[in-house]
Amino acid sequence: MPGSAAESWVYLDHAASTNMHPAAVEAMSHYLSTGHANPSGSHRMSRDSRKVIDEARDIVASIIGCKPGEVIFTSGGTEGANAAILGAVRRHGGRAVCSAAEHHAVLHCVEHVGGIVVPVTVGGTIDIDALGEALRAKTDVTVVSVMAVNNEVGSITDMETVSRTMRAAAPNAILHTDAVQAACWLDLSAIWPLVDVLTLSAHKFGGPKGAGIMVQREGVVLEPLILGGGQERDRRSGTHNTAGIVGTAVALAVNNNDRPDTVGRLAHLRTRLVDGITSGVPCATETLRDSVAGVAHLCFEGLESESLLFLLDEQGVCVSAASACASGAMEPSHVLAAMGVPRSLMMGSLRFSLGHDTTAAEIERAIEVTVAAARRLMESAR
Amino acid sequence: MKVLLAMSGGVDSSAAAVILARQGHDVVGVTMRLWGGESDTGCCSVSDVDDARRVAQQIGIDHLVFNFSEDFDEHVVAPYVDAHVHGITPNPCIECNRHLKFDRLIRRGRELGFDAVATGHHARIVEHDGVRRVARGADEAKDQSYVVHMLSGADLDYVLFPVGDMQKSQVRELASETHLRTATKPDSQDVCFIGTTIGRGGFLGTRMEFHDAPVVDTSGASVGRVDAVELVTLGQRRGLGLGGGDKRYVVDVNVDERRVVVGSEADLLSPETVIDTLVWPHESDVASLDGTTVLVQGSAHGARAAARIDVNGDLATLTWERPQRRISPGQTVVFYDAGDTVVFGGGIVTTAR
Numbered sequence: 001m002p003g004s005a006a007e008s009w010v011y012l013d014h015a016a017s018t019n020m021h022p023a024a025v026e027a028m029s030h031y032l033s034t035g036h037a038n039p040s041g042s043h044r045m046s047r048d049s050r051k052v053i054d055e056a057r058d059i060v061a062s063i064i065g066c067k068p069g070e071v072i073f074t075s076g077g078t079e080g081a082n083a084a085i086l087g088a089v090r091r092h093g094g095r096a097v098c099s100a101a102e103h104h105a106v107l108h109c110v111e112h113v114g115g116i117v118v119p120v121t122v123g124g125t126i127d128i129d130a131l132g133e134a135l136r137a138k139t140d141v142t143v144v145s146v147m148a149v150n151n152e153v154g155s156i157t158d159m160e161t162v163s164r165t166m167r168a169a170a171p172n173a174i175l176h177t178d179a180v181q182a183a184c185w186l187d188l189s190a191i192w193p194l195v196d197v198l199t200l201s202a203h204k205f206g207g208p209k210g211a212g213i214m215v216q217r218e219g220v221v222l223e224p225l226i227l228g229g230g231q232e233r234d235r236r237s238g239t240h241n242t243a244g245i246v247g248t249a250v251a252l253a254v255n256n257n258d259r260p261d262t263v264g265r266l267a268h269l270r271t272r273l274v275d276g277i278t279s280g281v282p283c284a285t286e287t288l289r290d291s292v293a294g295v296a297h298l299c300f301e302g303l304e305s306e307s308l309l310f311l312l313d314e315q316g317v318c319v320s321a322a323s324a325c326a327s328g329a330m331e332p333s334h335v336l337a338a339m340g341v342p343r344s345l346m347m348g349s350l351r352f353s354l355g356h357d358t359t360a361a362e363i364e365r366a367i368e369v370t371v372a373a374a375r376r377l378m379e380s381a382r
Numbered sequence: 383m384k385v386l387l388a389m390s391g392g393v394d395s396s397a398a399a400v401i402l403a404r405q406g407h408d409v410v411g412v413t414m415r416l417w418g419g420e421s422d423t424g425c426c427s428v429s430d431v432d433d434a435r436r437v438a439q440q441i442g443i444d445h446l447v448f449n450f451s452e453d454f455d456e457h458v459v460a461p462y463v464d465a466h467v468h469g470i471t472p473n474p475c476i477e478c479n480r481h482l483k484f485d486r487l488i489r490r491g492r493e494l495g496f497d498a499v500a501t502g503h504h505a506r507i508v509e510h511d512g513v514r515r516v517a518r519g520a521d522e523a524k525d526q527s528y529v530v531h532m533l534s535g536a537d538l539d540y541v542l543f544p545v546g547d548m549q550k551s552q553v554r555e556l557a558s559e560t561h562l563r564t565a566t567k568p569d570s571q572d573v574c575f576i577g578t579t580i581g582r583g584g585f586l587g588t589r590m591e592f593h594d595a596p597v598v599d600t601s602g603a604s605v606g607r608v609d610a611v612e613l614v615t616l617g618q619r620r621g622l623g624l625g626g627g628d629k630r631y632v633v634d635v636n637v638d639e640r641r642v643v644v645g646s647e648a649d650l651l652s653p654e655t656v657i658d659t660l661v662w663p664h665e666s667d668v669a670s671l672d673g674t675t676v677l678v679q680g681s682a683h684g685a686r687a688a689a690r691i692d693v694n695g696d697l698a699t700l701t702w703e704r705p706q707r708r709i710s711p712g713q714t715v716v717f718y719d720a721g722d723t724v725v726f727g728g729g730i731v732t733t734a735r
Contacts, residue, residue, distance in 0.1 A: 306448055310494050328431060329415035329449035380493045 010317045010362045010369075014355030015151055015181060015295055020247070021206035021254040021356070028208060028247035035242040040231055049242050056249035063256045064198070065189035066215050072232045073245045076212035077180040079225065080199025081105040083214055083236065084176040085143055087222030089113045092174075094142035097134060099126035100338035101155075106145045106178050107334070116141075120338045124155030124288060128165055135169035143174045148182035148191055152322065152335040152351055153288050154295025156186070163194035174220055180204050184255060184356070185263055185292035196220045200252075202244070206356060207251035211244035258356065266354045267293035269363045273352060274298065276367030281374040287341065287349070296352040299345035303377045306330055308350055311373035317366050319352050383497040384408045385542065386490075388483055389438065389445065391430030394502030396437045396564040397553040398544040402500060403441050410496070411438040411445040414482060416454035417575040437562050450486055457481035459575060463589045466612045469637030470712035470733055473529075474573055475682075480532045488537060498542050505530050506546035507538055508724065513664050514538040516725040518718075521549045528682050531716040531728040532661045583613055595640040597622050600633070600649055611635065614642050616710040617650060633708070651705040655689075657698050657715055657729035667727055668693055676717040676726055680709045686722055698729060 011019075031052065037045035039053050053073070061068040074080050085096050086109055096115030098106050101124055110117060118134050119127045126146050135141055146162050149155070159177060166175055176197040179188060183205040192198055197220060202211040216222065216235060228237030274296050278284045287297040300308060305321035309330075312319055322333035336346045352366065385402050389395040389411040402409045413434045431447060438445035458477045465472040483501060491499040504519030505527040516533055519525040533541060545553050557565035572578060576585045586592075592610035599605050606623035608614055614622075618632040622644060631650050634643035662668055672693045677686040678700055689700040700715070709715065709731045716728040 307490065307493055310446065328435070328447040329451075330447075331449065377493060 008316060010365050012317065012319050012352040012354060012358070012362070012366055014184075014358070015154075015204070015351065015353035016320055017203045017209065018184070018206055018355040019357060020203075020208065021251045023254050024207055024247040024251040027250045028243040031243040031246050035246075039240040039242055040229065049240070053240050053242060053245050056245045059249040059253050060213055060215075063188065063252055064192050064215055066192055067218060069233070070215050070218055072214040072216055072236050073240065073248070074199075074212040074214050074236060075210055075238075075241075077103075077178065077199055077201030077204070078105040080201070080212050080214040081145070081176075081178055082109055083222060083225040084174070084197045084199060084216075085109040085115075085145055086113065087225055088143035088174045088176075089115075090223035091221055092142040094140040094173075095138055096143045096145065097131070097141050097173075098145040099131075099147065101126075101150050101152075101335045102145060102147050103151055103178055103180070106147065106176075110145065120335075122339055123290075124150050124153045124335065124339050125157045126162060128158075128161055131162065132165045132169050135166060135173075141170045141173045143176060144170065145176040145178065147178040147180075149179070149185065149292050150335060151181045152295075152333060153297040153339070154181070154291030154353075155288055156182075156290070156292060159191050159194045174222075181292070181295075183252070184259070184294055187259075188256075197222070202248040202251060205251055205255045207248040208244050211241060211248045213248065213252075255356070262356050263293045266358060269354060269358060269360060270294070270296050272360070273354075273363045273367060276363070277370050277374075280367065280371035281378075283348075283378060284374060285345070287336075287339075294354045296354070298350050298352070299341065300348035300350070300374050300377075301345050302381060303348035303374060305347065305349055307377055308348065308370075308373055311376065312350075312366075312369055315369040315373070317369045319350050319366075321350050384495065385410070385498045385500050386487070386494070386496040387411050387443075387500045388487060388502070389413050389434035390502065390570075391433035391437075391564065391567075392502065392570060393557050393562075393564045393567050394504065394545050394553055395434070396502075396562045397548075397556045398500055398502040399437060399441050399443060400556055400560050400562070401544040402542075403443055409441075409443040411435075411443055412487070413445070413447050414454075414487065415447055415449045415451055416478070416482060417459070418451040418455070433564050433567070437564055440560070440562060448487070448490065450482055453486050454478065454482060454575075463586060465712050466586050467590050467637075468733065469612055469614075469635050471615050471710040472712040473682075473714050474575075476529050476532070476714050479529055484530070484533055484537055484541070488540060492540070498540055500542035500544055501530075502545055503530050503543050504546055504548075504550070505543050507533075507541065507543060510719070510724045515663055517723050519543070519546045523683075524550045525683070527718075527725050528679055528684075528714070528716050531714075531725045533663060534661075535664045538663060583610065586613070593637075593640050595642055597624065597642045597644055599630075600643060600645045605630075605644065608642055611637055611640050611642060616708055647707075650707045652708045653702060653705050655700045655702070655706070655709055655715070656732045657700065658696055658732045659730040660693070660696065660698055660727065661729065662727040663725070671717070671726055675703070675720070677720065677722050678715050678717055680706075680713060680715045680731075686718065691717065697732065 035049050037049045039049040057068045057071045060071045096110045096113050098110040100117050101120045116134050118130045121127050144166050175195045177195045179198050180201045196217045198215040200213040203209040226237045274286045283301040385407045413431045435445045458474050462474045488499050503526045504524040506517045508517040516527050518527045594609050595611035596604045597606035614635045630644040633645040633649045675690050678689050679686050687706050688703040692699045711731050711733040713731050717726040
C-alpha cells in the first residue's frame with residue numbers, strides 16, 4: 001500500500017469531485033485573505049468585492065452564452081436542483097417530471113412533491129416516447145428535469161430532442177437540466193438555448209466545493225428556496241461567497257478553454273482503460289461505449305463492488321461504485337436498475353472517472369491493479 | 383496479522399480495536415449496514431456508524447462500511463416474521479451471528495485476504511482436549527458465548543474475540559483512557575431492527591396478520607382472550623386477560639387452531655426437549671457427546687440445567703435430570719461442558735409437535 005503521499009495514489013473518482021485548477025486555487029487564495037468585506041456593503045472595500053463577483057458573473061455568462069443577469073451563484077448542484085424543482089412547483093403548483101436515472105438531488109425533489117418519474121432506455125437516457133406520453137397524459141406539469149449527462153454511467157442525453165418533445169407536449173412547463181456532469185465534457189453554450197434552467201456544481205469542474213451556478217432564463221419565475229437579504233436579485237439569499245464565486249468562474253474558464261484538448265486526450269485514455277480491463281478480466285464488460293470521455297463504467301459479473309473497491313483501495317486506486325448512503329454504505333444503483341442492468345452485473349459495478357490531470361501511467365496502474373483484484377476474487381468465488 | 387474487526391459503534395468493539403492495534407495488528411474496522419428500515423435502537427443507525435468511524439480515526443485504523451442489508455433481510459428479518467406467523471419465537475441475534483457476522487463477514491474477510499475476523503463479543507476461544515472451542519467470556523454477567531456458539535471448527539481458527547478475557551468495567555476503562563466517544567455508551571438491549579417506540583407488535587403488525595384467540599385452561603374452559611395469538615410466548619404470564627387468581631402460565635400456543643392454553647407452573651414442566659438445526663464445532667463431537675450429560679442453557683444469560691443428550695440424525699433429544707420449564711419452539715439451546723465453561727454445540731427447539 002502506498003504511503004500517505006497523495007501523489008502515489010491513482011485517483012479515478014473525478015466525477016465525484018475533481019481536483020481544483022491551480023489558477024482557481026490561486027484566485028481564491030487572494031480573496032480568502034483580502035476579500036473579507038461583504039460584497040453587499042456600500043464602502044469601497046465592499047465595492048471591490050462586488051466588482052470581482054460581477055466580473056465572475058460576466059465570465060460565466062460568456063461561457064454559457066446567457067445574460068449576466070441570468071447567472072445565480074449558489075452553494076452547489078444540490079441547491080440548484082432543489083431551487084429549480086421545488087421553486088417551480090411552489091410558485092406554479094402542478095407536477096414535476098424527471099427521468100429515473102437522475103441524481104438524487106433531482107429525483108428526491110420530484111418524489112417529494114409527488115411528481116412523475118419517467119423510465120430510461122438501456123442506454124441510460126430518458127425514454128423520449130415515455131416522456132412525451134407522460135406529458136400528454138398530465139396537463140398540469142410545470143417543471144421537467146432531465147440531466148444532460150448521467151453521473152454514474154456517463155450517458156449523454158440528446159437535449160435537443162428532449163426540449164422539442166417537451167415544448168410540444170407541455171409548452172408552459174419549465175425545462176431544467178442538471179448539467180453538473182456535463183460541464184467538463186460538453187459545450188454548455190449548446191445546451192443552454194434548449195432549456196430554461198441549468199444548474200452546475202463547481203467542484204466537478206475544478207472549482208471549490210460549496211459553490212455552484214444556477215442559470216435561470218429571464219422571464220422564468222421560481223419561488224426562491226432561500227429567503228433573506230435577497231443578494232442574488234431576490235432569487236437567492238445569503239452573503240456572497242466571494243472567494244468561492246471567483247474560484248468557480250476561474251475554474252469554468254480554464255475548463256472551457258482546455259476542454260477540446262482534454263476531451264480528446266481522455267477519450268483515448270478511457271478506451272485504453274476499458275480495453276485493458278475487459279481483455280484481462282473475462283467477467284468484465286463495459287456498460288456503455290458512447291459515454292462522456294471522463295466516465296468508464298464497468299460491470300464485473302458475479303463479483304461484488306465492495307470487495308473490488310477494497311482491493312483497489314488497498315493498492316491506492318480510488319474509484320467508486322454507485323452512490324453511498326448517509327452511513328457510507330454502498331447502495332445498489334438506481335441508475336443501473338432503471339437501465340435494466342441484470343442484478344448479477346449490477347452488484348459488481350465500478351465507475352472509473354477521469355479528470356483533467358489523469359495520466360497514461362495512472363491508467364496503466366489502474367488496469368494492472370483492477371485486473372489482479374478481479375482475477376483474485378474470481379478465483380476465491382470458485 | 384491483517385485483522386478485519388466488526389465495529390458496531392459500541393464500546394466493546396471500540397475497545398477491541400484498541401487492543402488489536404496495540405498488539406501491532408494491521409486492523410481494518412468495518413461496520414455492517416444490516417437494517418435498511420427505520421429504527422431508533424440497536425447497531426444499524428447512522429449515528430452508530432459515525433461512532434465506529436470516529437473511534438477508528440482516533441485509533442488510526444481504516445474504517446469501512448459493508449452493506450449487507452439484503453442478506454440481513456433474507457436471513458434474519460424475513461425468517462423472524464415468518465416464524466411469528468407460525469407461532470414460533472426466534473432469536474434474531476443468533477441468526478444474525480450465524481448468517482451475517484460468522485458467515486457473510488467471514489467469507490468477505492477471507493476473500494479480501496484478511497488473516498482473521500474479530501468481533502467485540504464477550505466470549506473466548508480456548509484449547510480444550512486438543513481442539514479449539516468457544517468458551518464463556520471472563521465477565522460472567524456479560525458472557526455472550528451463547529450467541530456465538532455456532533462457530534465451526536474452521537471459524538474457530540479464524541475468529542478473534544479481543545475483549546473476551548476482560549471484565550466489562552475494564553473494557554469501559556480502556557475506552558475511557560483512550561478518550562473514545564463510545565466509552566460511556568449504553569449496551570444495546572433490544573432487537574436492532576425494531577424501534578423501541580413501535581415495539582415487536584408494531585413491527586410485525588405491518589408485515590403479517592394477527593389473529594385473536596381464546597385463552598383456555600387445561601380442562602378446555604375459556605378463561606380469557608388475546609388479540610394476537612402470534613405474539614404469545616410459552617411461559618408468558620401477562621397480557622392474557624386473566625384477571626387475578628392463581629399464577630397461570632401459557633403452557634401451549636397453537637397458532638393453527640388459534641388457541642392459547644394456560645396452566646400452573648407444573649403444567650409447564652417437561653421431562654425432555656427435542657431440538658433440530660444442530661451445530662457441532664467438530665465432526666467428532668456428535669459421537670463423543672451422544673448419550674452423555676451436558677449443561678444446557680436455553681436463553682441468553684439463562685440458568686443452566688443438566689440433561690442427557692441423545693442424537694438421532696438431524697434431531698437430538700435432551701432428557702432433563704429434573705423436569706424443566708418448556709422452552710419455546712424456535713429458541714436456541716447451547717450445550718456446555720460439566721464445568722459450565724466450554725461450548726460443545728447447540729441447536730434450536732423443534733417446532734414439530
